[in-house]
Amino acid sequence: MAPDELLEQIAAILRHEIGPTVADPFAKTQAFMASVILEKLARQLRLTDDHEQADRDERATLVDDMERLVGTAPASGVRAALTGARTGGQGEMCRLVEALYAGRDELGTERFDALLGRIRLTLRAGLDRQLEYSS
Amino acid sequence: MSEHRSDGAVAPKNASAPENTAAARGPCTGDERPMNDRIRDYLVDRFEAPDLKLRGVERIAVGWSHETWLFDATWTETGVARTQGLCLRRDPGNALLREMSDLALQYRVLQCLEPTVVPTPRPFFFETDPAVLGAPFLVMEKVPGTCPSPWGRDGRQFYQDAAGRGVLPDSFTDTLVALHTLDWRAAGLDFLGVPGPGRDFARLEVAKWKALIEASEHDPDPVLIDLIGWLEANAPQTDRLALVHGAYRTGNLLIHDDRISAVLDWETQVIGDPMYDVAYVLSDLNREGTELLSNLVERDAFYRRYEAGTGIAIDHEACRYYQLLYAMRSVAFWMSASGLFATGRNRDLRLARTAWSVPVVLDRAARDLGY
Numbered sequence: 001m002a003p004d005e006l007l008e009q010i011a012a013i014l015r016h017e018i019g020p021t022v023a024d025p026f027a028k029t030q031a032f033m034a035s036v037i038l039e040k041l042a043r044q045l046r047l048t049d050d051h052e053q054a055d056r057d058e059r060a061t062l063v064d065d066m067e068r069l070v071g072t073a074p075a076s077g078v079r080a081a082l083t084g085a086r087t088g089g090q091g092e093m094c095r096l097v098e099a100l101y102a103g104r105d106e107l108g109t110e111r112f113d114a115l116l117g118r119i120r121l122t123l124r125a126g127l128d129r130q131l132e133y134s135s
Numbered sequence: 136m137s138e139h140r141s142d143g144a145v146a147p148k149n150a151s152a153p154e155n156t157a158a159a160r161g162p163c164t165g166d167e168r169p170m171n172d173r174i175r176d177y178l179v180d181r182f183e184a185p186d187l188k189l190r191g192v193e194r195i196a197v198g199w200s201h202e203t204w205l206f207d208a209t210w211t212e213t214g215v216a217r218t219q220g221l222c223l224r225r226d227p228g229n230a231l232l233r234e235m236s237d238l239a240l241q242y243r244v245l246q247c248l249e250p251t252v253v254p255t256p257r258p259f260f261f262e263t264d265p266a267v268l269g270a271p272f273l274v275m276e277k278v279p280g281t282c283p284s285p286w287g288r289d290g291r292q293f294y295q296d297a298a299g300r301g302v303l304p305d306s307f308t309d310t311l312v313a314l315h316t317l318d319w320r321a322a323g324l325d326f327l328g329v330p331g332p333g334r335d336f337a338r339l340e341v342a343k344w345k346a347l348i349e350a351s352e353h354d355p356d357p358v359l360i361d362l363i364g365w366l367e368a369n370a371p372q373t374d375r376l377a378l379v380h381g382a383y384r385t386g387n388l389l390i391h392d393d394r395i396s397a398v399l400d401w402e403t404q405v406i407g408d409p410m411y412d413v414a415y416v417l418s419d420l421n422r423e424g425t426e427l428l429s430n431l432v433e434r435d436a437f438y439r440r441y442e443a444g445t446g447i448a449i450d451h452e453a454c455r456y457y458q459l460l461y462a463m464r465s466v467a468f469w470m471s472a473s474g475l476f477a478t479g480r481n482r483d484l485r486l487a488r489t490a491w492s493v494p495v496v497l498d499r500a501a502r503d504l505g506y
Binding site: 029030033034036037040090091093094096097098100101104116117119120121123124126127130131133134135 | 354355356357358360361364367368483484485487488491492493494495497498501504505506
């Protein structure tokens with residue numbers, strides 16, 4: 001049995017077989033919550049490989065697009081963050097967003113807005129993926 | 136603290152914690168006597184009433200913050216029988232917002248508000264000695280009234296019925312007016328900290344919740360960084376300072392005879408922009424399946440009554456800003472809550488569950504930011 005299927009089965013047993021037999025309200029709530037958490041973990045686990053690949057693909061395209069948009073602007077912080085974001089994870093994406101806001105004056109309003117708009121496309125896509133198992 | 140969740144749920148108010156746990160007895164005193172006996176002994180001493188008895192002791196779980204007990208104390212004073220309804224709140228040391236929700240501060244706020252028109256429970260005692268109940272606690276008046284949860288079916292029906300009668304909606308708005316027109320300096324509340332002019336208030340709030348997020352040790356999130364960046368760059372000017380409750384909505388207000396009998400949950404109050412509270416009232420997060428603000432008040436009626444009562448025009452741009460700030464605050468709550476579980480400081484699985492609420496709140500914030 002695949003790990004995500006195992007978690008789902010445990011969640012179902014907790015929700016439908018164990019939880020209803022628990023008399024204490026606090027323990028009953030805990031059993032229900034454990035079931036909810038396992039269901040979410042199962043979905044997250046099932047989607048992990050696809051999501052990680054999508055994240056990598058999105059980041060590579062994002063960095064290409066942003067390097068083009070930065071152009072010759074004197075924004076060394078953003079350039080450095082872009083280098084890290086190409087191969088990095090969420091932490092590097094955070095540093096890129098931080099660098100963008102920190103470099104706002106150097107970039108100018110128009111370029112800043114264009115870069116922010118572009119990075120938000122990637123953030124939106126990542127958020128949508130997270131919502132597949134969070135909501 | 137009972138924070139509304141942007142994914143359509145709230146921190147539970149009625150899933151009682153187990154009574155027989157070490158936490159319920161108080162783990163630090165070595166005193167294994169039942170909690171009721173220890174509370175009674177304390178009150179015997181403080182009220183100087185050797186015959187004091189407790190009746191109707193009930194432990195309730197209000198949100199995930201302080202542990203709460205309700206009871207009546209009865210004793211004889213100069214030959215006359217006395218009864219005082221009391222509420223005791225104890226700091227368990229591992230609750231949500233532990234870093235920000237200080238019982239000593241709450242007690243002081245209640246002391247300052249007692250002589251004012253803002254309806255609040257009268258504070259009786261604040262005890263720091265852990266030998267008494269294992270942790271600091273405060274004792275305050277048990278104010279008559281009920282506090283239906285607006286998220287349950289019964290609560291929604293309660294507020295819908297009250298909205299139809301029309302008295303409670305006015306009381307809801309009038310109490311907020313009382314809060315925002317209070318002379319907080321005269322009440323001695325400037326110890327809460329007074330922001331400087333201009334954008335200082337909003338920036339201080341952003342910094343406060345940012346610190347909580349950092350303390351949670353939660354994985355970084357780029358959408359949250361974007362939200363914080365936007366909030367820091369767009370902080371509104373604050374022309375007028377008021378006492379801001381920080382979570383003014385049904386569910387945090389005690390109701391008796393169709394009127395607000397007490398404003399509860401003094402955990403996020405601050406001296407700041409009154410629009411911070413107004414934004415919370417206007418938020419569609421604080422109503423469910425109804426256009427009524429906080430499940431209770433018609434929007435137009437709220438605007439008219441609030442603006443007439445305070446002389447403050449509701450600033451929509453500022454409210455939009457503060458609603459995004461509330462999104463950041465919700466993220467801070469849920470990161471902090473799940474962090475308590477992840478670090479083993481609290482074993483309540485409801486806290487662990489909140490980790491999955493973070494993307495849901497951020498989704499909403501991203502939509503408000505236009506993506």
